[in-house]
Amino acid sequence: MHDWLIVGAGFAGSVIAERIATERGEKVLVIDRRDHIAGNAYDHPDAAGVMIHRYGPHIFHTNSAAIVEYLSRFTEWRPYEHRVLAMVDGMLLPIPINLDTVNRLYGMDLDSEGMEKWLETVREPVAKIETSEDVVVSTVGRDLYEKFFKGYTRKQWGLDPSELAKSVTARIPTRTNRDDRYFTDTYQQMPRDGYTRMFERMLDHPNIELRLGVDYRDLKDTPDWGRVVYTGPIDEYFDFRLGRLPYRSLRFEHVTRDEEWAQPVGTVNYPQTEEFTRITEYKHLTGQSHPKTSVTYEYPSATGDPYYPVPRPENEALFKRYEALAAEEPDVWFAGRLATYRYYNMDQVVAQALSTFSRIDARLGGVSRRGHKLGGAAHAG
Structure with missing residues (x-):
C-alpha cells in the first residue's frame, strides 16, 4: 500500500512527491496520463537531435532565491535572458514595448x-x-x-x-529605456541538462513509484493509498458536475530546418498576421550547438489539452464553487495550475507546491506516520 497517490508528474506533483518521500519518508505513487514526466515543461531531442520543448517554450525566471536553491538540488543551470520580437508593420520590434x-515604429528619436x-x-x-x-x-x-x-x-x-x-x-510592462529583456527577474536561467533530466532526478527516490500512461479515473475505484494530491483539472475531478471550466489550448507544429539559425531571438510574436501567435527557436534557449535548427509554431485552440484558465468573472465564480467542493473532500490536497485554476509561472507553481507540502507536514506532523491511521480533510492550494 502506498501512503500517497500523486496525480500528475509536472512541477506541482513532482515537487510534492519529492518532499513527502524525502522529508516524511512515506511511500508515494506518482501517475500521469501522458507517457512522460515533467508536464508541459517536457523537453527532448527531436529526430534531428535538436533539443525542443514539446509544449512550447518554458523559460525559467524568478526573484526567489529559495526556489532556485530548491531546484538546484536537481539541476545545474546555464544563464539565459529571453528576448522577444514582434512582427509589426513588417518590422521586427522589441516586445515588451x-x-x-x-x-x-514611428521614425522618432526620443530619449527616455x-x-x-x-x-x-x-x-x-x-x-x-x-x-x-x-x-x-x-x-x-x-x-x-x-x-x-x-x-x-x-x-x-x-x-x-x-x-x-x-x-x-x-503582466506585460512598458519601458521607457532600451532594456529588451522579456523578463527582469533576478534569476534568469535554464536547466543545463534540460527540464526532463531535472524531473528525473527529482523523482529518483526509493520511496517514489512512477507509473506513466495511467489515468486517475482508472484507479480511483480500487485505491491502494491513504491520501491524494491532485494536480489535474479540478472540474474533471468532480466529473464536471457543476459544468466545465473554460480553458484555452494550443496546437504545436514542430519544424526542423536545414540551417543553423532561423531567427535572431528565441521567440518572434505575430500580432497582426498569420494564424499562429509565435515561433520559438530552441537553440537560443538551450545553448545547443547544432548545424540544423528546430522551431515551433503555436496555434491557439478552443479544444485540446487545457493550458490557460480563461480569466473572466463568471469562470472565477464557477471555480469557487468547485473549490468549495474540494474543501469537503477527505484526504485530498489540490495543487497546481489546473487544480487551482490559476495561470502560474513555473516558479509560482514550485512555490505553491512547497507551501502545500509545508501545510501537509504541519497538519500531519513533521515525522513519518507510516502505519498510523490516515485521516484528515481536503486542502486547496
Whole structure:
C-alpha cells in the first residue's frame, strides 16, 4: 500500500512527491496520463537531435532565491535572458514595448524622458481599469494597443481584450529605456541538462513509484493509498458536475530546418498576421550547438489539452464553487495550475507546491506516520 497517490508528474506533483518521500519518508505513487514526466515543461531531442520543448517554450525566471536553491538540488543551470520580437508593420520590434520599439515604429528619436512625455499624449484615460483593453490603452494608447496587443490577444484567447480580465495584459510592462529583456527577474536561467533530466532526478527516490500512461479515473475505484494530491483539472475531478471550466489550448507544429539559425531571438510574436501567435527557436534557449535548427509554431485552440484558465468573472465564480467542493473532500490536497485554476509561472507553481507540502507536514506532523491511521480533510492550494 502506498501512503500517497500523486496525480500528475509536472512541477506541482513532482515537487510534492519529492518532499513527502524525502522529508516524511512515506511511500508515494506518482501517475500521469501522458507517457512522460515533467508536464508541459517536457523537453527532448527531436529526430534531428535538436533539443525542443514539446509544449512550447518554458523559460525559467524568478526573484526567489529559495526556489532556485530548491531546484538546484536537481539541476545545474546555464544563464539565459529571453528576448522577444514582434512582427509589426513588417518590422521586427522589441516586445515588451520599449524606447527602441517606439522610435523605430514611428521614425522618432526620443530619449527616455521624451518617450514618457509622448506616452502622456497618446494614453487614453480610463475611469476604472477592469479589462485587458483598459490596461493597455491607458498605458500606451490606442495605436500601440491595436498593433501589438489586440490581434495577438484575440488569437490567443478567442476573445476581444475588452472581454478579458485586466490580469492578462497587466503582466506585460512598458519601458521607457532600451532594456529588451522579456523578463527582469533576478534569476534568469535554464536547466543545463534540460527540464526532463531535472524531473528525473527529482523523482529518483526509493520511496517514489512512477507509473506513466495511467489515468486517475482508472484507479480511483480500487485505491491502494491513504491520501491524494491532485494536480489535474479540478472540474474533471468532480466529473464536471457543476459544468466545465473554460480553458484555452494550443496546437504545436514542430519544424526542423536545414540551417543553423532561423531567427535572431528565441521567440518572434505575430500580432497582426498569420494564424499562429509565435515561433520559438530552441537553440537560443538551450545553448545547443547544432548545424540544423528546430522551431515551433503555436496555434491557439478552443479544444485540446487545457493550458490557460480563461480569466473572466463568471469562470472565477464557477471555480469557487468547485473549490468549495474540494474543501469537503477527505484526504485530498489540490495543487497546481489546473487544480487551482490559476495561470502560474513555473516558479509560482514550485512555490505553491512547497507551501502545500509545508501545510501537509504541519497538519500531519513533521515525522513519518507510516502505519498510523490516515485521516484528515481536503486542502486547496
